[in-house]
Amino acid sequence: MRFSHLHEISALCAEESTTIGRLMIQEQVQETNTTEEEIFRQMSDYYEVMKEAVHRGQTQDTVSRSGLTGGDGKRLAEYLRAGETCSGDASALAMAYALSVSEVNASMGRIVATPTAGSCGVIPGVFISAQERFGWDDEHMVHGLFAAGAIGYVIANNSFISGAEGGCQAEIGSAIGMAAGAMVELRGGTPEQAVHAVGLALKNTLGLICDPVAGLVEIPCIVRNGLGAVTALAAADMALAGVRSAIPSDEVIDVMLEVGSAMPSKHRETAKGGLAQTPTGKRLTESLTRNTSIKKNKS
Amino acid sequence: MRFKDVFSIIGPAMTGPSSSHTAGAVRLARVARHWLGAQPDRARMTLYGSFADTYKGHGTDLALIAGLLNYDTDDHRIPDAEQWAEQAGMTVEFAVNGLPAPHPNTVRFELWKGEDQRTLLGSSIGGGSIHVQQLNEFRVNLTGELPTLVLLHSDKPGTLGAITSALGAAHINIAYMHVDRKGRDGEALTAIETDSSAPAELIAELRSLPHMYEIKMINLKKGAESDAV
Numbered sequence: 001m002r003f004s005h006l007h008e009i010s011a012l013c014a015e016e017s018t019t020i021g022r023l024m025i026q027e028q029v030q031e032t033n034t035t036e037e038e039i040f041r042q043m044s045d046y047y048e049v050m051k052e053a054v055h056r057g058q059t060q061d062t063v064s065r066s067g068l069t070g071g072d073g074k075r076l077a078e079y080l081r082a083g084e085t086c087s088g089d090a091s092a093l094a095m096a097y098a099l100s101v102s103e104v105n106a107s108m109g110r111i112v113a114t115p116t117a118g119s120c121g122v123i124p125g126v127f128i129s130a131q132e133r134f135g136w137d138d139e140h141m142v143h144g145l146f147a148a149g150a151i152g153y154v155i156a157n158n159s160f161i162s163g164a165e166g167g168c169q170a171e172i173g174s175a176i177g178m179a180a181g182a183m184v185e186l187r188g189g190t191p192e193q194a195v196h197a198v199g200l201a202l203k204n205t206l207g208l209i210c211d212p213v214a215g216l217v218e219i220p221c222i223v224r225n226g227l228g229a230v231t232a233l234a235a236a237d238m239a240l241a242g243v244r245s246a247i248p249s250d251e252v253i254d255v256m257l258e259v260g261s262a263m264p265s266k267h268r269e270t271a272k273g274g275l276a277q278t279p280t281g282k283r284l285t286e287s288l289t290r291n292t293s294i295k296k297n298k299s
Numbered sequence: 300m301r302f303k304d305v306f307s308i309i310g311p312a313m314t315g316p317s318s319s320h321t322a323g324a325v326r327l328a329r330v331a332r333h334w335l336g337a338q339p340d341r342a343r344m345t346l347y348g349s350f351a352d353t354y355k356g357h358g359t360d361l362a363l364i365a366g367l368l369n370y371d372t373d374d375h376r377i378p379d380a381e382q383w384a385e386q387a388g389m390t391v392e393f394a395v396n397g398l399p400a401p402h403p404n405t406v407r408f409e410l411w412k413g414e415d416q417r418t419l420l421g422s423s424i425g426g427g428s429i430h431v432q433q434l435n436e437f438r439v440n441l442t443g444e445l446p447t448l449v450l451l452h453s454d455k456p457g458t459l460g461a462i463t464s465a466l467g468a469a470h471i472n473i474a475y476m477h478v479d480r481k482g483r484d485g486e487a488l489t490a491i492e493t494d495s496s497a498p499a500e501l502i503a504e505l506r507s508l509p510h511m512y513e514i515k516m517i518n519l520k521k522g523a524e525s526d527a528v
Contacts, residue, residue: 004300004480021359028305049312049373065378066356105315108358108378116426117309117318123309145309152308157300161308162425164319164349164403179309215353217316270349288356 001027005250006154006195013191020191021143024150043149044140046112050101050124053111057100064106066288069218073100076226089232090133098125098229115152115161118217119175120223123148126179126232130186140186148182151198158250159257160235163210164269166260172221172228173205173256179232180239189240199245199252201235206252207259209267211274214285220275242264302426303444311427319404320350320357323423325377326519328366330431330443331408331419333517338412341390342367347400347407350423354393363406364391371521372427386475401432437479437488440521445474447517448465453510454480454487461508462489469501486512496520 002072003009003023013023028039056062058077063070076096079085085092098121106112106118114123123145131141152161152174160166161174180201184194205228213219266273275281302308313322332338344363346354354360364380368387376383396407402422410417420433431441434449441447452458459478460495466473473495492503496518497505506514 001300001304025304031304039305045307046310046312065358068313108315108321108361110312110373110375111315112310112312113318113322113427114310117313117315117322120315149305149309153302153305156302156308161302164425196395214356215349216356271353 001031001153003027003150004154004157006151006198007248007250009150009154010191010195019143020147020150020185020194022146024146028146040142041280043145044138047080047138047142048183049110049112051100051128053104053109054097054124054128056109058096059214062100062103062109062219063214064103065108066214066216066218068213068216068288069106069222069282070103072222073097073103079160084125087230090129091233093132094125094229094233095264097129098122099222099226101125104223106216106222114148115156115174115178116171118163118221119171119225119228121222122172122175122228122232123182125225125229126183131181136186144182144186147185147194148178151178151181155253155256159253160260162269166256167208167263167268168224169174169205169208169256170222170260173202173208175225176201176205176228176232176235179229180235183232183236184239187236187240193239196245197235197239197245197250199247199249200238200243201231202249202252202256203245203247204231204235206255209263209274210269211267211276212269212271213276213281214271214288215269215271215276217230219281219284307426308429314362314373314375314377317357318427319423319425320353320359321362322372322376322424322427323404323429324350324359324406325360325366325370325372326427326429326443327406327419327421327423327431328363329369329519330421330429330441330517331410331417332367332369334419334434334449334515335410335412335415335417336515337412338369338387339389339412341411342479343392343394343409345396345407347396347398347405347528348403350404350406351395351397360393367391367410373389377510402430434488437481438488439477439479439488440475441477441490441492442516443517443519445494446496446520448491448493448497448505449517450489450491450505451512451514451517452487452489452508453512454482454484455510456509458487458510459489462491462505465501465504465508466491466493466497469498471474471495471497471501
């Protein structure tokens with residue numbers, strides 16, 4: 001790849017009068033020695049999987065394997081149809097779809113890791129709700145996924161994308177940054193604006209710990225995917241309006257690395273701290289352990 | 300760069316709920332199956348670290364069984380893998396081990412097919428990526444990202460030269476190579492990660508080399524089946 005930082009992406013796009021999505025396709029062709037058609041088909045297949053996951057979460061019961069979660073994506077869509085949302089219809093739909101995809105994930109359904117399974121709801125939530133709203137075709141959306149991929153590539157290689165390494169700021173934060181930048185591009189914003197959106201979004205997730213109850217990708221992961229989708233939309237709006245990230249986005253990514261490295265291990269997916277160790281978190285964990293051992297004794 | 304391309308960020312398509320505990324587990328088990336070269340009759344998997352602590356809730360056990368059945372990370376049969384294994388006549392058992400492991404998400408496979416017994420030690424390192432550290436107690440360093448030839452041979456001069464010459468003549472580029480031996484003059488294992496799959500003729504040629512015991516092909520490309528090798 002010819003870029004390893006966001007400022008290099010916007011410089012390359014400016015020099016070559018191209019978009020982040022098109023730049024990423026070109027670099028991927030070069031890197032993997034495959035054809036553009038093949039790469040585009042692969043990403044289109046992934047987008048189909050995302051759409052199926054939204055559909056499944058909105059139409060079927062998605063109770064997780066633990067039984068702890070499920071049905072919130074549908075609940076939110078029903079509330080939206082009843083009118084009177086607080087955050088606006090666009091936000092509520094993105095949230096509903098993001099929750100649905102995360103719930104499909106928790107129920108062992110099929111999803112795409114974007115960038116991980118724990119953060120798989122944010123990008124489909126933002127993309128699919130926006131596609132319905134703006135009437136874009138699938139090809140446009142797939143270009144957007146390449147833009148999201150380019151942003152994620154920079155974050156992953158300069159900081160981290162997994163909660164176990166850098167806390168939830170790394171996992172959900174990366175997804176939000178990717179979705180925010182891609183949304184700017186989908187709306188016709190400049191690559192420079194897209195890069196600002198990434199920094200604006202990441203600033204709001206810095207320091208977020210990874211504290212899953214019982215170590216499962218459910219509480220608080222699912223809800224954070226929903227809220228993450230809204231943060232991405234908001235950051236995209238700021239950037240499209242001309243708001244700039246006063247601290248350059250590449251420096252925000254470096255801060256994520258600094259903060260994540262300083263996080264104690266109890267706040268990095270070990271379930272030994274945070275929400276996982278609240279009285280309720282502990283009670284849920286114990287009840288799951290008890291059920292498992294009952295099942296074990298029976299078998 | 301730790302992450303090489305766009306699809307290491309967007310993707311894989313997978314069955315939830317965790318890229319580390321589910322997708323990575325499927326891929327580790329697929330490598331184990333390809334290393335055995337057949338579907339095992341019996342499998343015993345020992346889980347370490349976070350795998351040992353949370354495998355039930357993440358379906359890591361189902362993912363491991365699915366990989367042994369050669370399913371891909373997004374196969375819809377993963378949640379019912381136990382039943383499919385039973386139908387396929389494969390017996391599986393799980394054990395947990397509290398000892399320190401090379402990585403928090405580590406699993407050790409013991410696989411049996413008739414008289415043949417194999418072991419593999421590997422870890423799931425995040426986002427569905429894996430690291431295989433041992434094959435039958437030989438040290439290796441494999442990712443499963445590239446087609447991989449595993450050759451068991453005796454530790455004799457000229458063997459590695461003959462192997463690499465044959466690959467070169469067939470225009471197969473070696474990306475990474477790992478060699479380990481049990482002792483001087485003893486059994487040796489060479490694992491070669493290549494940029495493209497080795498054709499059947501090349502494998503036949505390698506098999507006919509002196510001091511060669513056997514060759515296995517590990518290929519995690521979607522739907523790839525290496526049992527025939």
